[in-house]
Amino acid sequence: MFVAGFALFLLGIIFVICYPINKRKNKRCSEQVQGTLVDIRRHRNSQGNVSHSYVYSYAVQDVEYRITSTIISKEAHNVGDTCTIWYNPKKPKDAQPFHYGSNKPYTIVLIIGIAMILLGFVLFVIGSATM
Incomplete structure (x- = not known):
């Protein structure tokens, strides 16, 4: 105990x-843009448990960004699916696939x-x- x-x-x-x-x-x-799920990565820890991370690509003012999240978007479940990416308008690389x-x-x-x-x-x- x-x-x-x-x-x-x-x-x-x-x-x-x-x-x-x-x-x-x-x-x-607080701002949103359309992004794409570009990769799903599988991770296995020392105990054999599997977790996933999801890589999203999006563009703000013609600059391409990528973020990795452990949370999958409600809209994108397969590589190539599009989804809404929420980003910080002052710092567009600060983003998340949910809001x-x-x-x-x-x-x-x-x-x-x-x-x-x-x-x-x-x-x-x-x-x-x-x-």
């Missing part, structure tokens, strides 16, 4: 730290992070008391 509580606590801290960063990026990326119209998803992540911190702390205390 000690290790699980500590791990849950740390993961909750990461969620809470990511909340304002992601919320600000979503606010900054939330409200802060609800970020608030949910914050609440989950706080719950993980609390639960992790309780498990950590219980685990250290039984040692």
Whole structure:
């Protein structure tokens, strides 16, 4: 319980730290342009688990950009599909293949992070008391 509580606590801290960063990026990326899913990369970690990253190409004022995201666009599922890319008009290379119209998803992540911190702390205390 000690290790699980500590791990849950740390993961909750990461969620809470990511909340304002992601919320600000979503606010900054206010302009949209059509982009293309150009590559899907498979990654295998040391435990054999597979994850994917998605490479998107888009152009702003005739300048070509590419971004890599672990989140797939709702519109593009296969290489060559087009989708909306949201970018920062002051810094077009700052972009993402999704945009939330409200802060609800970020608030949910914050609440989950706080719950993980609390639960992790309780498990950590219980685990250290039984040692």
